[in-house]
Amino acid sequence: MTNEVRSGELPGGMTGWVERRLQLGPFINAALHVPIPRDAKTFYFGGITLFLFGIQVVTGTLLALYYSPTPEAAYESVLSITSDVSFGWLIRSIHHWAANLMILFLALHVLRIFVQAAYKYPRELTWIVGGGLLLITIGFGFTGYLLPWDQRAYWATVVGTEIAGDVPVIGPSLLLLLRGGAEVSEATLSRFFGIHVLVLPLLIGGLIAIHLLFVHQQGLANPKYPEPRPGRPAPARPPERLKPFFPDYILDEVIAWYAILAALVILASLFPAGLEPKADPLVTPEHIKPEWYFLAVYQLLKLVPEEAGVIAPIALVLVIVVLPLLDRNQEVRPRRRPIAIFCALLLLVALAVLTYFGGRI
Amino acid sequence: MPTTRSILRRGTGRSILLAGLVAVAGLVLAAVTAAANPEPPAGTGPWTLAVAQATPTPEIPLESAPPLPTPIAHPGDASSTGCVDCHSAVDAKQAAIADDWRSSVHAKEGVGCADCHGGDPTSDEITVGMAQANGFQGVPSRDETVGLCGSCHANADRMRPYQLATDQYSKYFSSVHGQRLLTADDERVAICTDCHGVHDVKPASDPTADVYPFNVPALCASCHADATKMEPYGIPTDQYEVYKGSIHGIQLLQEQDLRAPSCASCHGSHDAKPPRSDEVVQVCGKCHTATQALYEQSAHSRVPGAGPKCWTCHGTHDVGQPDESLFLHEGGVPDYVCATCHSPVDQSLRLELDRFADPADRRCDTCHHEQSLIYSQVEAIANAIGGAAAAYDSALVQIDDAAALGMIVTDADVAAQGARTELIKARASVHTTKLATISELTDATIAKSSEAEDIANAKLADSDFRRRAMVIVIAVIALNVLVLIVLRRRLHATA
Numbered sequence: 001m002t003n004e005v006r007s008g009e010l011p012g013g014m015t016g017w018v019e020r021r022l023q024l025g026p027f028i029n030a031a032l033h034v035p036i037p038r039d040a041k042t043f044y045f046g047g048i049t050l051f052l053f054g055i056q057v058v059t060g061t062l063l064a065l066y067y068s069p070t071p072e073a074a075y076e077s078v079l080s081i082t083s084d085v086s087f088g089w090l091i092r093s094i095h096h097w098a099a100n101l102m103i104l105f106l107a108l109h110v111l112r113i114f115v116q117a118a119y120k121y122p123r124e125l126t127w128i129v130g131g132g133l134l135l136i137t138i139g140f141g142f143t144g145y146l147l148p149w150d151q152r153a154y155w156a157t158v159v160g161t162e163i164a165g166d167v168p169v170i171g172p173s174l175l176l177l178l179r180g181g182a183e184v185s186e187a188t189l190s191r192f193f194g195i196h197v198l199v200l201p202l203l204i205g206g207l208i209a210i211h212l213l214f215v216h217q218q219g220l221a222n223p224k225y226p227e228p229r230p231g232r233p234a235p236a237r238p239p240e241r242l243k244p245f246f247p248d249y250i251l252d253e254v255i256a257w258y259a260i261l262a263a264l265v266i267l268a269s270l271f272p273a274g275l276e277p278k279a280d281p282l283v284t285p286e287h288i289k290p291e292w293y294f295l296a297v298y299q300l301l302k303l304v305p306e307e308a309g310v311i312a313p314i315a316l317v318l319v320i321v322v323l324p325l326l327d328r329n330q331e332v333r334p335r336r337r338p339i340a341i342f343c344a345l346l347l348l349v350a351l352a353v354l355t356y357f358g359g360r361i
Numbered sequence: 362m363p364t365t366r367s368i369l370r371r372g373t374g375r376s377i378l379l380a381g382l383v384a385v386a387g388l389v390l391a392a393v394t395a396a397a398n399p400e401p402p403a404g405t406g407p408w409t410l411a412v413a414q415a416t417p418t419p420e421i422p423l424e425s426a427p428p429l430p431t432p433i434a435h436p437g438d439a440s441s442t443g444c445v446d447c448h449s450a451v452d453a454k455q456a457a458i459a460d461d462w463r464s465s466v467h468a469k470e471g472v473g474c475a476d477c478h479g480g481d482p483t484s485d486e487i488t489v490g491m492a493q494a495n496g497f498q499g500v501p502s503r504d505e506t507v508g509l510c511g512s513c514h515a516n517a518d519r520m521r522p523y524q525l526a527t528d529q530y531s532k533y534f535s536s537v538h539g540q541r542l543l544t545a546d547d548e549r550v551a552i553c554t555d556c557h558g559v560h561d562v563k564p565a566s567d568p569t570a571d572v573y574p575f576n577v578p579a580l581c582a583s584c585h586a587d588a589t590k591m592e593p594y595g596i597p598t599d600q601y602e603v604y605k606g607s608i609h610g611i612q613l614l615q616e617q618d619l620r621a622p623s624c625a626s627c628h629g630s631h632d633a634k635p636p637r638s639d640e641v642v643q644v645c646g647k648c649h650t651a652t653q654a655l656y657e658q659s660a661h662s663r664v665p666g667a668g669p670k671c672w673t674c675h676g677t678h679d680v681g682q683p684d685e686s687l688f689l690h691e692g693g694v695p696d697y698v699c700a701t702c703h704s705p706v707d708q709s710l711r712l713e714l715d716r717f718a719d720p721a722d723r724r725c726d727t728c729h730h731e732q733s734l735i736y737s738q739v740e741a742i743a744n745a746i747g748g749a750a751a752a753y754d755s756a757l758v759q760i761d762d763a764a765a766l767g768m769i770v771t772d773a774d775v776a777a778q779g780a781r782t783e784l785i786k787a788r789a790s791v792h793t794t795k796l797a798t799i800s801e802l803t804d805a806t807i808a809k810s811s812e813a814e815d816i817a818n819a820k821l822a823d824s825d826f827r828r829r830a831m832v833i834v835i836a837v838i839a840l841n842v843l844v845l846i847v848l849r850r851r852l853h854a855t856a
Contacts, residue, residue, distance in 0.1 A: 082769050089769075089827075247852065255845050262838045269831035272767040 031216065035242035036249055040220040041116075044256040045109035050208065051257045052102040055264070056140075059095040060197065067147065069193035071186050074149035075278040082275060093268035099141060101260065103293050106137055110320075114344055117332035118221035121229055124324035126214040129207055131321035136204045141291055143196040146189060154279030155288040157192075158184050163301065166310045183281065226332045235330075292359065296351045299358030316347075424543045426534035429515055430508040432476070435496055437483035439471035443490050444482050448474075461561035470523070477501065477509055503548040507533060510553040529553075532632035549590070551633075556580055572630070575613065577623035578604055600624075603678040622648065638667050638713065645671040655792040667713050674723050677714065683788070685750055688743035689726045702728045741796050749787055749806035753780050756810040759817035768820040776813035780806050 010016045019025055066085055068077040081088040110130070113119055119127035146157040161184065165175030180187030221227070228234035243249070290298050301309035319326065327340060334341050437443075445462070448455040462468050467476075475482045480497035484490040491497045501509050511530030513519050520527050533539040533553070541547040556572050557563075563570035571580045582601035584590050591598050604610040604624070612621035627636060627644050636644045642662070646653025649671075656662050661669040674687055701722070704711045717723050725743070729735040760773045787802035 079769065079771060083772065248849075251845060251849050251852065255842055255849075258838050258842045258845070262835050265831055265834050265838070269827045270767070272769075272827075274767060275769050275771070 032246040032250075034216065034219065034245045036220045036245050037222045038241040038243045039222055039224055041112075041223060042220065043108070043112055044253050045105050045112050046215075047253045048256055048260050049102055049105045049109055051260060052098045052105060053204070053208070055098040055261075056095060056102065057201070059091045059098065062091045063095055064197055067193075069147070069190050071149060071189055071279070074147065074189060075275075078148045078150075079275060082273070089272050090268055093272040094264050096273035097264050097267040097271075099144060100292070101264070102137060103141060106134055107293075110134065111344075111348075114323075115334055115341070116221060116223035117226075117334075117337065118223070119324045120327070120330070120332065121227055121324075123214070123218055123221060126211060126218065127324050128321055129211045129214065131317075132207050133204060133211060135317070136200055136207065138293070140196065140200050140204075141293065143192040143200065145291060146184075146192045147196065148275060149189065149279045150276040151279055151283070151285050152276045152289070154184060154281070155285055156290045157188065159288050159298075160290060160294070161188075163297070163310060166306050167314065168307060168311065171310075221332070223332060226330045229330070289359070292355065295358030296354035299354040302358075423535055424540060426531050426539070427508065427543070429530065430512050432512040432516070432519075433479045433496065433498065433509075435475035435479055436481050437473075437475065439468070439473045441473065441475075441482035443484050444474040444478075444480070446485055447487065447490070458560050461559070465558075465560060465562045466564050466567075467562050472513070476513070503552050504542055504546070506552050506554055507539070507542070529631040532629070535634075536629065536632045537634045549593075551584060555584075556630075574619055574623045574625075575617065577625050577630075578610065578614065581624040600678045607676075607678060607680050608682050609680055620648070638670060641670045641672055652789055652792055655789055659792055659794040661792075661794060664710060666709070667711050669712050669728070672714055673712050673717050674725075676717070676720060676723065679720060681720070685743065685747050687724060688739065688746070690721075690724050694724075694726050694730055697722075697727060697730070738794075738796055742791060742794075742799055745796070745800050745803040746787060746791060749784055749803035749810070752807040752810035752814075753777070753784050756780060756814040756817065759814050759821065763817045763820035763824065766821070766824040768824050770817060770820060773813050773816040773820065776809060776816055780809035780813055783809055 010019050063081060066077055066081045066088065068074055078092070081092055083089075085091075113127065113130070142157075142160060145160075146153045161175055161178045164178055165171045167174055176182075178188070178191075179185070180191050222237075222240065225237040226235060289295070297309070297313050300312060303309070304312070329337060329340070331337050445459045449459040450456070462474065467473075473482055474480070475496075478498055478500070479495075480492070481490050481495040489495060507530070511533075514525070515527050515530040517527045534543055538550040538552070541550045542552070558571065563572075565572045567573060568575065570576065578601055585596075586598050586601045588598045605614060609621050612618040613623055625633070626647070628634060642653060642656060646656075656671070675681075675683060699705070699708075701716055702710060702712055712728070717727075725739040726736065729739045756773075756777050760770050760777055763773065764770045783802055783806040787799055787806055790799045790802050793799070
C-alpha cells in the first residue's frame, strides 16, 4: 500500500497542509484501502450507475440554469437549450441518454446481485436500500419526462398519473398529489420540477451514501461461497483470495466509466434528444407511448383488468424489495437455487415480451 | 371527299394550316385584348368581334308546382293510438311499420298515422278507424305523397317551431325529379319518401339518416348507379364510383370531413338537377369562394357562353387534387382537332363538358397550343409555379434530412410553412391567368423556401460538425483508456 497516507510521514505541499489540519488520512485510508475478493465479479454495473448519476447531476445542473418550469416557457426554454445555447444540445442529449443508461445499468446491477445472491446475509439492508434507489431512479425518469412540456411528455404524464390514480384506496389522493389538481397543468409541472431537482436528488444522495457505507462495511460478496452465519456451522471454504480495491479495482472501474462516456458521446451525437410539438391539452396524439422502462406496465394494463394491472407491478416491486426477508436459502451459486433463478428468468421473459408488444404501437 | 374532321385536322395541307393559323391568331389576339381590358361592356367586347357567341344551353321553361293540398283533417291527435294498437298486432310487416313510426321524428313531434292516411285514430274499430266516411285515404300514391308532405312542410306556421325551411315543395317541382313527375307523370322519379324514408323519417341532422351528408352519395347512387333504373333516361351510372375516387369523395367518405361536398352540394337536394355551364362557377364558388374571386379576375371568366369554367380543367365527379400536371401535356400535345374547342360550324368557342371528359385533355395547352401566342404565357406560368413548387420541395427534402439526423427543425418548419402559404396563394392565383400576379407570389415562395432551406442546411452542417467532433472526442477517450490499460499492466507487473 504505497499510496497510503501515513501519520508521521506527512507529505509536503497542499496535501500536507490540509492533512496537518484535518487528519483525513485515516479516513481516506479506511475508505480506499480495503481488500476485495479476487473472485468477485461486479461487472462494474453499480459503479457505472453511480458514474451516470454523477453525469446527471452535472448535466442537470447546467440544464436547470436555462430551464423555466412554467407551461408558457418550459417548451421554449428546452427548444432554446437545444437550438441556441452553445453545446446545449450536447448537455441535454447526454442528460437524456444517461437517464436511460442509468435505468439500464441499475437493472443489470440488480440482476447481478440477484444471480450472485449478494442480497443474502449479511447484506439484506444493502439490498433494501438499493430497492429504494431503484424506485427513486424510476421517479427521476417519470418526473423528468414531463419537463420538456411537449406532446409526448404531456400525454405520457396524463396517462402515467391516471395509472397512479387507479392504485386501490390511495389512488384518488395520489392522483391529486401528483397533478396538484384535476388535470396535468402548471401545478403539475412545477411540482414535478421541484421533485426532480430537489426532493429526489436529496433522497438519492442520502441513500447512495448509506448504500456505499453498507457496501464498504460489509465488503463485496464472494459469489461462490455463502457468508458464515452466527450460530450455524461455517461452510467449508478455501481461504479468501483478495486484491486491493485501490488502485486495482478503481482503475478497471474508471476504464469502464470511460467506455460509458464514449457510448454517451456517440449516442448524443448520432441520436440527439428530440422535441415534439408543444403540449396541447386539447389535441390527444394518436399514440401515447411512455419511456421504454414503463412499456411493460403499460402493456399489462391493456391486457388485464385495471386494478390487477396496477396492483401486480406494485406487488412485484414490494416482493423484490423484501426479497432477502423471503428467500432464506443460504446457497449462493445459481445452480443450487433453481426455483429462484427460474422465477427470475420467467419474470425477465414476461417483462421482455410485454415491453416488446408495448413498444409495437 | 374529305370529311370535316380531316379538313380540321392540323397538318393536312398548307392552305388549311394557314387558315387555321389565321383563325388561331385571331382568337389569341382577342384573348390578349380581353386580358388587357379587365371589364369590357357586355356584348361589345373584343370576343364578340372575333369569336361568335356560343349557343347557350336551351332552358326549358319550368312547369309550375301544383297547388298545395290542404292537410288531412281527422279527429284525435298523436296520443290517439287506435291505428298503432291494431296494426302492431296484425302481422310482422305491420308491426315493423308501427315500430318504424315510433322511432321517427314524426312520432316524437306528434305527427300520427291519420295525418298522412286519414281515418279516425281514436277508434279501435276497423270499420270506424279505416272508414272512407271518416276520411280514410289508405296508402297515398307517389304523386300524392309529394303534396301530402308539402301540405305540412310548406306551411311556414307549422314549421316555425322546428326552424325548418318551407321551400322544399316548390324546389322539388323545379328539380328534374319534380318536373318529370309533373310533366311526364313519371312515377319512377325520386319523391320525398325515397330519400327521407316512409314511416321511419329521421331529421337530416341525424347521422344515421340517409340524407345525412356522409350517406347522401350512397342514397343518390341507390338509383343513379342502377343501370336498369337509369336505362330509360340514358344517363350514365358511374358517377358514384367516380365520385368515391375524387378528392371530394375521399374527403367526405373516407376522411369524414363534413365540409366536403356530397351530390346535393352541387346538384341541389330538393331542387336536384345538373348545374348548367353558366351556373358552375357559382356552384363551385359556394365553397371555393376565394378561388372564384380569383377566377373572376381572369380572361377565362370573360369568355362568353361555353368558355373555360371550373370543370374544363378540374372535371366534375372525378375532380382530383390539382397539381402542376394540369398546365402542359407531358411528352408533347396530342394532335387535337380544332373541334375540340371550337364549333366546326362557326368556329365559336365550345368548351363544353363532354369535350373534356377525359382527364388527360384537361391541360392549358389543349386550347393554348404551342403555335398560339398565349402559349408562351402559359409556359411562363407553368414554369413559375413549377419552379416555386420545386424550391419548396427542395426545402422540405433538406428539412427532412436534418430531422432524420435528429436535429430539431422547428424553425425550419416555420419558415417552410411561410413558403407553403405563398405557394398555395401562387397556385390559387393561377385562376387569374395573370403572369405578373402569379410571378410575384412564386418569387415570394422561392424566397421563403430558400430561407427554410438555409436553416435546414445550417442544421445539416451542425450535425456534420457534431459527428466530426464526436470522432475526435472518442479518439481522446480511447487514448485515455489506452494510458489506463498501460498503467494497469505496470501495476500487475509490479504486483
